[in-house]
Amino acid sequence: MAAAGGTAVRAMGNDALIVKWNKFSKAYSAVMEQWSWPSYASLVSATGLPVLDGSGLASWKHLDAAKAPSSSGKRPPLVLDVGCGPGSHSLELARMHPGLRILATDLSEGMIELARSRAAGVDNIAFAVASADSEEVAARGLATVAAGSVLAGEHVSDPMSEALRVPGGEGALLADAAIANLVMQIVPDTLAAFQGVGASLRPGAPFAFAVWGDRSRSALFTALPGALRSLEIPGLEAMQAEVAEAAATTRSGFHLEADVPRVKRLLAEAGFGPVSTWTTELPMPGGPVLSAQDGAARLIDLIPANSELAARVHKEGGDEARAALIRALEGRVQALMDEDAVLGLHVRVYVAAKRG
Numbered sequence: 133m134a135a136a137g138g139t140a141v142r143a144m145g146n147d148a149l150i151v152k153w154n155k156f157s158k159a160y161s162a163v164m165e166q167w168s169w170p171s172y173a174s175l176v177s178a179t180g181l182p183v184l185d186g187s188g189l190a191s192w193k194h195l196d197a198a199k200a201p202s203s204s205g206k207r208p209p210l211v212l213d214v215g216c217g218p219g220s221h222s223l224e225l226a227r228m229h230p231g232l233r234i235l236a237t238d239l240s241e242g243m244i245e246l247a248r249s250r251a252a253g254v255d256n257i258a259f260a261v262a263s264a265d266s267e268e269v270a271a272r273g274l275a276t277v278a279a280g281s282v283l284a285g286e287h288v289s290d291p292m293s294e295a296l297r298v299p300g301g302e303g304a305l306l307a308d309a310a311i312a313n314l315v316m317q318i319v320p321d322t323l324a325a326f327q328g329v330g331a332s333l334r335p336g337a338p339f340a341f342a343v344w345g346d347r348s349r350s351a352l353f354t355a356l357p358g359a360l361r362s363l364e365i366p367g368l369e370a371m372q373a374e375v376a377e378a379a380a381t382t383r384s385g386f387h388l389e390a391d392v393p394r395v396k397r398l399l400a401e402a403g404f405g406p407v408s409t410w411t412t413e414l415p416m417p418g419g420p421v422l423s424a425q426d427g428a429a430r431l432i433d434l435i436p437a438n439s440e441l442a443a444r445v446h447k448e449g450g451d452e453a454r455a456a457l458i459r460a461l462e463g464r465v466q467a468l469m470d471e472d473a474v475l476g477l478h479v480r481v482y483v484a485a486k487r488g
């Protein structure tokens with residue numbers, strides 16, 4: 133696979149992704165989930181669902197039926213959440229809109245276990261372990277495959293059991309909207325994932341997803357590896373080469389941000405109609421950055437992949453290498469602050485409707 137700009141990119145396989153995300157599940161839930169909510173909320177809003185509970189915007193069922201038809205006209209609307217992580221966002225949506233049914237899926241058992249452990253008392257949601265891009269999912273639809281696994285298991289409430297059965301018992305389960313927040317850029321087979329979502333939606337239903345954006349504007353994940361690559365300390369060369377290689381392999385879908393025409397072609401191939409797209413930014417977790425030292429420390433402490441990398445530099449290069457890494461990182465953070473660049477993640481959003 134080649135990314136826009138010609139960089140050779142190899143996808144990390146699903147087995148490696150499962151290990152990685154199982155390992156990160158607790159740390160992700162502790163820090164990153166809070167931080168990624170604004171992006172999730174913007175996707176909810178882009179589907180046409182209200183993102184605020186309360187007086188004026190109580191629930192989807194109170195909206196004009198023509199704006200939010202459900203698949204059968206009678207059943208409560210079903211929302212498919214792809215790559216839901218530890219589940220807080222999906223649970224928030226379920227609590228906010230008791231009239232909805234949410235089917236939330238993730239490749240990682242660790243993520244789904246955490247999500248289920250938080251779902252006590254919320255009966256309009258079900259969680260399923262399912263890869264977004266398997267051959268079966270592309271052919272039968274993610275909703276149908278995930279619903280089958282939920283109905284065969286022990287974790288299903290009565291409202292969900294009803295919502296996940298195909299009316300009449302035949303064909304695919306069709307949802308009324310699909311959301312995938314910060315997931316599609318990791319999924320190795322983008323077309324299969326789009327097809328799996330496409331086969332899960334009724335005609336006209338929206339699919340809103342956000343992907344990691346421009347690396348040069350995503351300091352959260354690139355500033356520390358960049359600082360490491362800039363060091364000239366004997367003994368670190370192998371790690372530096374490995375980090376450069378990892379940047380090209382683990383985030384296999386960065387082209388989804390840069391190559392909009394290709395994404396539109398893939399969406400069209402998967403049965404989606406006109407596509408709207410725009411970019412936005414997520415800031416550094418934990419509030420305003422007070423200084424280069426503060427920014428650098430938080431980049432290391434809050435992002436699991438960065439903490440691991442800094443610990444490894446310390447282990448392999450000692451105190452001196454760690455101090456040099458921090459100085460280089462602080463220099464990068466200061467330069468970004470001087471440019472008024474956000475020290476977070478650049479994000480691209482896509483919204484498309486399933487063609488009739």
Ligand SMILES: C[S@@+](CC[C@H](N)C(=O)[O-])C[C@H]1O[C@@H](n2cnc3c(N)ncnc32)[C@H](O)[C@@H]1O
Nearest residue numbers: 153168215216217238239240263264313314315
């Ligand atoms: C960056 S997290 C986003 C989690 C959540 N959507 C949020 O907004 O915080 C990416 C999630 O995608 C999941 N994931 C990775 N590859 C996947 C795949 N092939 N199919 C489904 N989920 C996948 C990971 O386990 C992880 O939970």
